[in-house]
Amino acid sequence: MSWMAWTTPSALFFIGIACILIGMTYWEIVSPCIARKGFFPIETTRGDRLFISLLSAAFIHLGFIGFTEVTIWLPFTVAIIWLLIVMKWG
Amino acid sequence: MNKKKTIGLSVYILFLLLPLYWLLMMSFKSNQEILGTLTFWPNEFTFANYMTIFTDASWYMGYINSIYYVSLNMVITLLVALPAAYAFSRFRFIGDKHLFFWLLTNRMSPPAVFLLPFFQLYSSVGLFDTHIGVALAHCLFNVPLAVWILEGFMSGVPREIDETAYIDGYSFPKFFTKIFIPLISSGIGVTAFFCFMFSWVELLLARTLTSVSAKPIAAVMTRTVSASGIDWGVLAAAGVLTILPGVLVIWFVRNHVAKGFALGRV
Amino acid sequence: MNKPHSNKAWFLVLPVFILVAFSAIVPLMTVVNYSLQDIFDVSTRYFVGTEWYREILNNSRLQDSLVRQFIFSGSVLLIEIPLGIGVALMMPKSGKWSVISLLILALPLLVPLNVVGTIWQIFGRADIGLFGWALNSLGIDYNYAANPIDAWLTVLLMDVWHWTSLVALLSFSGLRAIPDAYYQAASIDRASAWAVFRYIQLPKLKSVLLIGVLLRFMDSFMIYTEPFVLTGGGPGNSTTFLSQALTKMAVGQFDIGPAGAFSIIYFLIILLVSWLFYTAMTHSDNK
Structure with a gap:
């Protein structure tokens, strides 16, 4: 395993992603989700909205890192807010 | 006109x-x-150029290595992709759409992205420079494609056939091997053809994951460049010989190729 | 399409999941780990946070190759999709000639990627290749090894030679699925050839064409072997596309950290584009 060169932050990141996936699966078993149309032009399920917000979170982070000098926690906050908006109204 | x-x-x-x-x-x-x-x-x-290739073990072993791992890859891919494609075409289950998309992203992502860790991963589990290692690595893009094609072909088979068979007392494995697989045999042929094609033409992963004993012909071909310049004749002969297996394979599936290229979706 | 709901189907998918996860998830996680560190060897490595990402995003050479990549993939689609449809329309619908032309069309697809490069490397040379010789004797000063524009055009022509067949075969199978009754109705209405194409053939082709666009975009976006053999990315950097820039960084210079960050950015772009295409595809299926 040593060749994988683990670091604490990246380990935390992947544990976080795994927890989200397990949580979403559990949520889906407890109360299956029905696709609906929000402010996106297509019908989305909960899983779709999660994917959209995670992918856009990645690009939000890249944008802030590449073109500004601000702390990483600012794009992180923006991404969390965006995630909540998408999950609620997307 | x-x-x-x-x-x-x-x-x-x-x-x-x-x-x-x-x-x-x-x-x-x-x-x-x-x-x-x-x-x-x-x-x-x-015929001197061809004689060079057929009499030199380091040349013709390249062909044997390539054919060996491509065949392995075809067998593995079909074995795992058939049941999975059946699941996708017949049932809905938790995360099915996302799983399918995730599989496809592996077909879409450039091998260059995974190159370094691939090398490390395969070395650490002892698969470096083995035929099975290259075959497994090529599964990364062939399995998703195979599932995609087979799912298209399977969706064309009416579900009533499954239901009738179960009523007649067939168990799932028996139904699957005795009835279902013959029904989609053309789809399987086309899938095998696609697996052959993409595994045969790939160079980057095959070259990175091998050194001596499983070296593919594509990597051997770089040998024609020596201090005295490029040996054009031998290079051309080697190139011709890499095209021949493809011609043979396509001859076998010629009647299904058209449908196969639409991934069974028309 | 009302498929029964059964989570037992997961057992059928499990082998695929394990197999692909082994080669996909472990390397991906490793790349993320690499991208956050400055690595000298296994025991000597320092956490640098997002430093490499900042460096890669502001690296003008990589920005150039990204732009070059998009222009290349765009031109590939613009040429190959219409040409492929055209070839498919010209093909005989059935009979011996149909099979023969199918087989010939499929031929370039089965040539190993490095051999494609070799074929054009030979074919384009002015001293030993027909193409280069013909152009030069027509008075066109053509040399793909020295002139960036020639190199660029040769790579593009090579890709058209190699992959247009895929689009053509896809469209051909789409066209064959149109029932004859449609054409009869059109000829009764005295529809022009253009109208037949626009209102009968093109709508039927939509789903296969989306597959074609998806495959062609993605494969041209990760093109590596062919230009590597043909031009080695040169002259200068004029035909260095993303995969080659990445491979150079990772294997050539062994800059593991920056290469990791580059890989992640590359992968995210791929993920975004393939998601957009895939969504468009599934939604056109549903309508």
């Missing part, structure tokens, strides 16, 4: 075949002739 079509198609086919013809013809020439004058037909017809 029809005449115009024939002419148009002929021009296009000429465009496709000319470079191939050039390669084929060059493989029958000696290096002096290749570098000397530009001729459409060899002045002195020679």
Whole structure:
């Protein structure tokens, strides 16, 4: 395993992603989700909205890192807010 | 109108075949002739270039290695993709759409992205420079494609057939091997063809994951570049020989190719 | 399409999941780890946070190759999709000639990627190749090894030679699925050839064409072997596309950290584009 060169932050990141996936699966078993149309032009399920917000979170982070000098926690906050908006109204 | 079509198609086919013809013809020439004058037909017809390849183990082992891992890859891919494609075409289950998309992203992502960790991963589990290692690595893009194609073919088979078979008392494995697989045999042929094609033409992963004992022909071909320049004749002959297996394979599936290229979706 | 709901189907998918996860998830996680560190060897490595990402995003050479990549993939689609449809329309619908032309069309697809490069490397040379020789004797000063524009055009022509057949075969199978009754109705209405194409053939082709666009975009976006063999990315950097820039960085210079960050950015772009295409595809299926 040593060749994988683990670091604490990246380990935390992947544990976080795994927890989200397990949580979403559990949520889906407890109360299956029905696709609906929000402010996106297509019908989305909960899983779709999660994917959209995670992918856009990645690009939000890249944008802030590449073109500004601000702390990483600012794009992180923006991404969390965006995630909540998408999950609620997307 | 029809005449115009024939002419148009002929021009296009000429465009496709000319470079191939050039390669084929060059493989029958000696290096002096290749570098000397530009001729459409060899002045002195020679098999020397081919003899070089067939008598040198480091050359022909390259072909054997490539064919070996490509066949392994075809078998593994079909074995795992058949049940999975059945699941996707017949049932809905938790995360099915996302799983399918995730599989496809592996077909879409460039091998270059995973190159370094691939090397490390395969070395650490002892798969480096083995045929099975290359076959497994090629599964990364072939399995998703196979699932995609097979799912298309399977969706064309009406579900009533499954239901009737279960009522007649068939168990799932028996139904699947005795009834279902013969029904989609053309789809399986086409899938095997696609697996062959993409595994046969791939170079980057095959070259990175091998050094000596499983070295593919594509990597061997770089040997023709030596201090004295490029050995064009042998290079051309080796190129011709890499095209032949493909020609053989496509001959076997010629009647299903058209449907197969639409991934069973028309 | 009302498929029964059964989570037992997961057992059928499990082998695929394990197999692909082994080669996909472990390397991906490793790349993320690499991208956050400055690595000298296994025991000597320092956490640098997002430093490499900042460096890669502001690296003008990589920005150039990204732009070059998009222009290349765009031109590939613009040429190959219409040409492929055209070839498919010209093909005989059935009979011996149909099979023969199918087989010939499929031929370039089965040539190993490095051999494609070799074929055009030979074919384009002015001293030993027909194409280069013909152009030069027509008075066109053509040399793909020295002139960036020639190199660029040769790579593009090579890709057209290699992959247009895929689009053509896809479209051909789409066209064959149109029932004859449609054409009869059109000829009764005296519809023009253009109208037949626009209102009968093109709508039927939509789903296969989306597959074609998806495959062609993605494969041209990761093109590596062919230009590597043909031009080695040169002259200068004029034909260095993303995969080659990445491979150079990772294997050539062994800059593991920056290469990791580059890989992640590359992968995210791929993920975004393939998601957009895939969504468009599934939604056109549903309508």
